[in-house]
Amino acid sequence: MKYAIKIHKISTVDELENSWNIDDYKELLERFELPGTETTEVKELRELLFMAISDKEPPEAAAIVLDYKLSEHLNKGQIDSLSYEMLVDKISEEYPKIELHQQLFNINQLLYKAYNGKFPNTKATIVDFEITPKANADEKITKEIVLKCFAKNLDSHNVVIRLFGHQLNADEAFEEANDVIWELQKKDVGYRFITSEYFMSKEEFLSPEFEAKIDFFEEE
Template identity: 50%
Template sequence: MKYTITINSAEVLEEVPGYWSDQDYIQLLEKFNFPDAAAVSPDTLAELLAMAITDYEPNEAAALVLEYKLADHLSDGQIHQISNDMLLDKISEEYPVISLHAPLFHINQLLYKAFNGKFPNTKATRIKFTATPEQQTNDVILSKEGALRLLEQGLSGSNLVKRLFGEQMAGTLAFPDADSIVWDLQPIGDHAYVLLTSEYWLSKDDVVAQVFEGTYEEVIAPQEAA
C-alpha cells in the first residue's frame, strides 16, 4: 500500500515525562534507604529520590537502579559491570542487546540529572508524523516496523538504521529489531502517530524531507473463528 508521509515535528528529549511512576519513585526511595517513602507527597518524590541517590557513590547508585529495573534481564555481574561502564560510556546506545536500550536510557538520564552530569548525557528523538494511505478503505494501524520502513525515504543516507538494517528497511529481510529500535509508537487519530526512539538510531538531523511517499504492506493476522 502506498502512503504519503508528512513529518509534523521532530524534537530532541533528554528525558521522557511519565516514564517513572510515583510507585517507581517510592520503591526506589526504599532501595536508597529513605524512610516512609509511601507517606511522601507525590509532588516531591522525584526531588527526594535525586537527593537520596546522591548519598551514594555514582556507580553504587547506578547498580541499585539497574537492579530495580533490570534484575530480570541482567545478572549480578552484568549489573556490576554496567554500573561502572555507564559512568564513562553511553551504554544505552552501545549495549549489544537492543531491547535494553530504552530502559538503560531512562536509567541513565535519572542518574545524569541526579548527579549533575557525572554520567554521559544521552538523548531521545520524538517524531510526530502522519501516514496517509492512498486507499483509505482499510483502517490499518502501523506497526513499529511499518513506521520505520515508511520513514526510510525521508531519512538521510547517513542514518544508522538505514546503514545497519538496509535490507530490513527495504523489506527483503524480516525486521524483528524494529520493535526494540522504536521504543514507543502511539496512533493519535487521523493517520497520525508519535514515535519515540533513541537519538542514536534516529536523530532530528536525520529527517531530511517533510513530505514524501512510501510503500508498506502491513501483515494482518487472521482472526480466529468464534
C-alpha cells in the first residue's frame, strides 16, 4: 500500500497536555498526606502537590506516584526498584514493557518538575501531518500505518528502524506499533501523533513531504 504524507509541524515537549487532571492531583495530595484541599484550580493543586512531593525523599515520592499510576501493572518490588532507577536512568525510554512508556514519561516529568531537575529530563515528539492513501490503500489510518510510513522518512540510525526492522518489513506482526506511538488523533485537518523522543527525535526526520510504500504481515 502507498501513502502520501505532508508534515505540518514537529514539536518537542517535556510534558503532555492533560496528562494529569484535578482528580489525579487530589488523590496524590491524599497519598502525600496533604488531604482536604478545597481548591479546584489545577494550577494551585499542582503547586501544592509539588510542595508535598519535595518534602519527601525522591525515591519515596517516586514510589508513591508509581503506585498510584501503575499498581495494576507493577508489583511492590518492581515499584521500589523503579523508584531508585528513575533517579539515574531514563526509565520511560529504557523500560522493557513499551506499553508503560507513556505513563512512565508522565510520572518522570511530574517528578522532574517537582524537584527542579533531580530526575532525568525526558522529551516527547508531537507531529501534525496529513496522510493521503494512494490507489487501493486502506483509508482507515492506524498507528501501524503511520509508524511504517514515517519509518521511511527517518534517518537510518533511528531506534525504531534498528529495533523493529522485521516488523517494518512485514516479516513479523507489528503489535508494538500501538505502544511506540502513544496517541494518534484525528484533527480538523489531518492527524497528530505523539511518541517518545527516544523513538523519533525532531532531527531524524528527513523531508516535510514524502511518499511511502508499506506492506503488512500475513500469516501463512
